[in-house]
Amino acid sequence: MNPHDLLKHAESIALSDPADLTQSILRRAVSTAYYAIFHLLTESGGAKLSTHAAVRQTLARKFDHGRMVKASDSVVKKTLKEPLKSLIGSIPAELAIVASTFKEMQSHRHKADYDTRSSSNFTLIQTIQIAQQVRTAFEEWDKIKDTVAGEAYVLSMLIEFPDR
Amino acid sequence: MNSNRFIANFWNATTILGPWEYENPDADRKELDEFAMKTARLWWRVETVDGMDPASFKKLSDAERQELTELKRKFQGTFDGGGTESVRKMEARDALVQMYKLIGKFVTSLETITVAKVLTEIIRDKKYSGWFLGFSMVFENDWTGDPAIWVILIVDDKLGSDPIFRRDYSKIHQLIHEELSSKGVGERSVIMSVRTNGEQERQLEIEQRQGVAA
Numbered sequence: 088m089n090p091h092d093l094l095k096h097a098e099s100i101a102l103s104d105p106a107d108l109t110q111s112i113l114r115r116a117v118s119t120a121y122y123a124i125f126h127l128l129t130e131s132g133g134a135k136l137s138t139h140a141a142v143r144q145t146l147a148r149k150f151d152h153g154r155m156v157k158a159s160d161s162v163v164k165k166t167l168k169e170p171l172k173s174l175i176g177s178i179p180a181e182l183a184i185v186a187s188t189f190k191e192m193q194s195h196r197h198k199a200d201y202d203t204r205s206s207s208n209f210t211l212i213q214t215i216q217i218a219q220q221v222r223t224a225f226e227e228w229d230k231i232k233d234t235v236a237g238e239a240y241v242l243s244m245l246i247e248f249p250d251r
Numbered sequence: 252m253n254s255n256r257f258i259a260n261f262w263n264a265t266t267i268l269g270p271w272e273y274e275n276p277d278a279d280r281k282e283l284d285e286f287a288m289k290t291a292r293l294w295w296r297v298e299t300v301d302g303m304d305p306a307s308f309k310k311l312s313d314a315e316r317q318e319l320t321e322l323k324r325k326f327q328g329t330f331d332g333g334g335t336e337s338v339r340k341m342e343a344r345d346a347l348v349q350m351y352k353l354i355g356k357f358v359t360s361l362e363t364i365t366v367a368k369v370l371t372e373i374i375r376d377k378k379y380s381g382w383f384l385g386f387s388m389v390f391e392n393d394w395t396g397d398p399a400i401w402v403i404l405i406v407d408d409k410l411g412s413d414p415i416f417r418r419d420y421s422k423i424h425q426l427i428h429e430e431l432s433s434k435g436v437g438e439r440s441v442i443m444s445v446r447t448n449g450e451q452e453r454q455l456e457i458e459q460r461q462g463v464a465a
Contacts, residue, residue, distance in 0.1 A: 156395065163428070163432075163440075164432070164438075165432070180425075183425070183428070184421070187425070187441075190440060190442075191441075191442045194393045194394060194440070195444070205457050205458050208454055210447070210450035211450070212406075212411040212446055212450055213450070215411075215417070216444060217444060219417050219420070219421070220421060220424065223421040
């Protein structure tokens with residue numbers, strides 16, 4: 088699944104004719120925006136570890152939503168532990184944006200998919216801005232994905248480093 | 252109305268005002284009048300204080316609880332004409348001042364004030380002049396069970412489709428993350444999004460209808 092296609096799809100849903108928009112459509116766009124950034128990062132992780140498509144796909148399936156948000160949380164809250172702390176060092180601004188976006192998107196996605204209360208409704212502008220936020224994270228990830236910080240971050244989403 | 256519902260309504264109403272900006276409502280009369288008129292339908296609502304039970308504020312003294320009861324009664328007394336298109340300026344301002352007094356009595360959490368101050372300072376920055384009308388803030392755990400703050404920034408209707416706003420919003424978004432973290436609110440996850448004034452009004456109407464139906 089191509090993450091860029093997913094993001095375009097989320098953007099196109101959000102830009103549908105306002106007369107046709109229902110909660111289910113808006114919530115689907117929010118959920119799709121999350122899966123766009125999810126697949127962007129899992130694909131990056133797989134690509135770092137293998138040049139073979141079949142192996143990359145297998146690795147990408149090993150990423151866990153909970154583990155990924157925990158890794159992102161450590162970046163956002165600047166609570167990285169060794170050896171990641173030494174590898175990443177001072178957290179680059181681009182990485183901070185990617186990590187905070189991933190974390191926020193996962194929360195939005197849970198609201199969109201599971202919280203049916205009207206107080207958790209999504210509006211059109213809210214949805215458009217959420218897709219835009221993911222677009223920004225894509226751009227920032229492109230700048231940092233091949234750096235030590237980027238690679239260490241995506242690896243920390245796959246492998247839990249024991250405290251030491 | 253249960254207490255959670257009250258808390259949500261109260262915060263929707265109070266944080267939209269950016270109340271900490273106006274320490275002296277009389278001195279800021281003109282600005283307050285304009286702001287009260289523009290945002291009245293978001294906060295000047297029966298639901299805002301409907302579920303408030305002063306007796307449940309255990310940390311307040313009897314005299315303070317009595318004062319809170321009186322403030323609630325005065326705020327409720329301002330509802331003639333509230334929430335309609337024909338909002339009159341003086342009525343809106345009077346209601347707003349009563350609302351501020353309620354907030355001053357009710358808001359005692361240091362964390363809440365810190366978050367509200369950071370958000371107010373950023374959205375009132377001259378660089379973003381006219382973009383934001385306020386914010387809605389709810390303290391609720393995220394899906395993992397970790398403490399979080401759900402923030403909805405309210406923007407003027409005309410900004411909803413503004414490409415410059417869409418492009419520059421991400422800078423503000425990140426700035427809020429950094430500021431809250433540096434002010435010691437970093438333990439909570441911050442989950443932000445944006446709605447227009449009109450969208451927020453419609454959303455509150457939906458919630459009101461469904462709340463009544465329930």
